[in-house]
Amino acid sequence: MLREITLGQYYPADSPIHKLDPRVKLMGTFVYIISLFLFRDVVGFAVATVFLVSVVRLSKVPFSYMVKGLKSVLALMAVTALFNLFLTPGEHVLAAYGILRITSEGVKNAVFMLVRLIYLIVGTSVMTLTTTPNQLTDGLEKALMPLSKVKVPVHSIAMIMSIALRFIPILIEETDIIMKAQMARGADFENGNLIKRVKAMVPLLVPLFVSAFRRADDLAMAMEARCYMGGVGRTKMKPLKYKKEDYQGYLVMAGYLGIIVLWGWFGPLVKVFI
Amino acid sequence: MGIIKADRLVHEYIRRDEEGNVESIQTALDHIDLDVQPGSFIAVLGHNGSGKSTLAKHLNALLLPGEGTLYVDGMDTSDGKHTYDIRRSAGMVFQNPDNQIIASVVEEDVGFGPENIGVPTDEIWTRVEESLKSVGMLKYRSHSPNRLSGGQKQRVAIAGVMAMEPKCIVLDEPTAMLDPNGRKEVLKAVHALNKKKGVTVLLITHYMEEVVGADFVYVMDQGKIVMQGTPKEIFSKVDKLKKYRLDVPQITLLAHKLREAGLSISRGILTREELAAELVQLYGSKK
Numbered sequence: 030m031l032r033e034i035t036l037g038q039y040y041p042a043d044s045p046i047h048k049l050d051p052r053v054k055l056m057g058t059f060v061y062i063i064s065l066f067l068f069r070d071v072v073g074f075a076v077a078t079v080f081l082v083s084v085v086r087l088s089k090v091p092f093s094y095m096v097k098g099l100k101s102v103l104a105l106m107a108v109t110a111l112f113n114l115f116l117t118p119g120e121h122v123l124a125a126y127g128i129l130r131i132t133s134e135g136v137k138n139a140v141f142m143l144v145r146l147i148y149l150i151v152g153t154s155v156m157t158l159t160t161t162p163n164q165l166t167d168g169l170e171k172a173l174m175p176l177s178k179v180k181v182p183v184h185s186i187a188m189i190m191s192i193a194l195r196f197i198p199i200l201i202e203e204t205d206i207i208m209k210a211q212m213a214r215g216a217d218f219e220n221g222n223l224i225k226r227v228k229a230m231v232p233l234l235v236p237l238f239v240s241a242f243r244r245a246d247d248l249a250m251a252m253e254a255r256c257y258m259g260g261v262g263r264t265k266m267k268p269l270k271y272k273k274e275d276y277q278g279y280l281v282m283a284g285y286l287g288i289i290v291l292w293g294w295f296g297p298l299v300k301v302f303i
Numbered sequence: 304m305g306i307i308k309a310d311r312l313v314h315e316y317i318r319r320d321e322e323g324n325v326e327s328i329q330t331a332l333d334h335i336d337l338d339v340q341p342g343s344f345i346a347v348l349g350h351n352g353s354g355k356s357t358l359a360k361h362l363n364a365l366l367l368p369g370e371g372t373l374y375v376d377g378m379d380t381s382d383g384k385h386t387y388d389i390r391r392s393a394g395m396v397f398q399n400p401d402n403q404i405i406a407s408v409v410e411e412d413v414g415f416g417p418e419n420i421g422v423p424t425d426e427i428w429t430r431v432e433e434s435l436k437s438v439g440m441l442k443y444r445s446h447s448p449n450r451l452s453g454g455q456k457q458r459v460a461i462a463g464v465m466a467m468e469p470k471c472i473v474l475d476e477p478t479a480m481l482d483p484n485g486r487k488e489v490l491k492a493v494h495a496l497n498k499k500k501g502v503t504v505l506l507i508t509h510y511m512e513e514v515v516g517a518d519f520v521y522v523m524d525q526g527k528i529v530m531q532g533t534p535k536e537i538f539s540k541v542d543k544l545k546k547y548r549l550d551v552p553q554i555t556l557l558a559h560k561l562r563e564a565g566l567s568i569s570r571g572i573l574t575r576e577e578l579a580a581e582l583v584q585l586y587g588s589k590k
Contacts, residue, residue, distance in 0.1 A: 162407075163406075163407060163408065163411070191406070191407070192405065195405065195406065195407045195448075198449045199449065244402050247397065247399060247402035247403065248402050248403065248405070250365060250397070251397055251402060251403035251405070252415075254365060254390060254394070254395040254397075255390070255394075255416040255419060255463065255464070255467065256387050256390045256391060256416060256419040256420050257415075257419050258419065263418050264418050264421050264422055264424060264427065265418060265424060266410075266411060266414035266417070266418055266424065266428065266431070267411070267414075268424055
């Protein structure tokens with residue numbers, strides 16, 4: 030049961046997107062999420078679609094992988110769409126039943142919200158599918174470095190993240206072992222109602238926590254023994270360096286954001302003239 | 304002066320109750336004297352609770368002496384400003400391989416130590432390559448440590464220490480959690496480092512078989528050094544070892560029993576070959 034949990038969802042492939050600096054991808058995802066909430070009409074929507082489709086194509090990740098991420102938020106998407114559909118006030122009422130009414134604004138809102146959510150998830154999964162967890166941590170550390178000037182412990186946060194990534198498989202394995210040991214002594218994790226099953230988890234969690242703390246203690250000692258003194262004076266084995274492609278990536282992003290923003294301002298004007 | 308020199312080293316674990324009153328004192332190290340020459344292979348033997356792990360932690364300044372002094376590479380461990388220099392010259396490998404590997408890729412883990420001490424990037428790469436090669440793990444450099452066997456993980460941990468180019472490495476029961484094959488792998492790697500790179504090795508263990516190849520052996524019991532000498536000298540005193548709850552290697556035991564039964568076999572037989580040679584000398588001519 031626990032074996033099925035896979036960590037991250039990195040899809041190894043040799044593509045220009047995979048080779049981009051993680052900072053570019055982080056920034057790109059950020060920009061893309063913002064852009065999704067900037068457009069209000071079909072033209073903006075079309076630009077975002079073209080951008081997303083071409084990035085997905087470039088990344089060489091099969092489309093089915095992207096769709097997988099959507100399944101888990103299907104319920105959320107349905108609720109959002111329904112709320113928008115039935116509860117948006119507007120002038121052109123298409124159908125009404127009690128307080129529920131479908132207006133043409135409601136339909137438009139529902140469709141746009143749905144599209145935004147789908148694009149949001151596909152867009153972010155492009156990043157997680159093309160970046161290893163390690164690169165992501167490194168990218169975050171470097172990208173957030175300016176925050177360390179205001180005493181945010183950026184290095185420590187990144188170190189915590191990468192250690193967590195390293196220990197998740199170990200702890201999963203350990204959970205499996207403890208579970209089997211408890212089952213051998215008659216524990217039942219699979220039957221009964223929800224409350225019963227949650228209760229059955231207690232004898233699993235207690236030893237797991239105890240052992241996690243012991244491991245943390247050992248690890249801290251091992252790190253100290255290897256002269257770990259925090260981020261100060263540390264060099265990097267694999268430092269992040271921008272290449273020509275990364276600057277191009279930033280340029281493409283800026284161009285994309287520019288188009289969306291400009292259309293947001295001038296789009297309505299253009300429409301007036303037409 | 305040797306690379307490690309302990310002079311009447313004492314360490315006590317003090318247990319206090321909630322008000323801070325001393326509840327009990329356990330003396331883990333009781334006036335230990337050590338003198339280790341550079342380039343030698345030293346083994347410290349003892350059963351559980353004999354204080355050998357406490358001793359190991361002192362050598363890396365993870366614990367500080369309560370009384371007495373300990374010099375590592377000429378530096379006093381109780382002097383706070385040398386702490387990191389001491390950790391650079393005396394690397395440490397711990398018992399549980401999983402709990403000392405920090406990164407999720409082998410080569411990044413080996414690079415962790417050099418990163419910490421501020422080695423330039425290019426040199427980190429050469430050091431990582433060299434130290435992975437020296438323990439025979441170079442072809443696993445881009446693997447995840449989770450997929451390696453215990454022996455392999457422990458060799459990665461040794462490589463991680465070697466990459467910091469220490470003068471001395473302290474191994475605190477590095478094979479306790481490994482299967483016999485893993486144990487052999489790790490010991491082979493450690494012996495190779497000692498012979499080829501001239502690194503001083505201090506191996507802490509309770510497996511007698513691992514002590515056989517050492518230059519000098521200390522036996523600890525209840526925080527004291529109770530026996531010291533070459534493996535041959537130590538293992539010739541089978542009865543005394545038993546008193547300290549230590550078993551001798553099977554072959555030594557066999558030789559000892561044969562001797563007790565009246566055969567004229569010399570004391571302190573360590574290997575099968577030695578015993579075979581002695582037996583051939585005794586009976587071979589009668590063929």
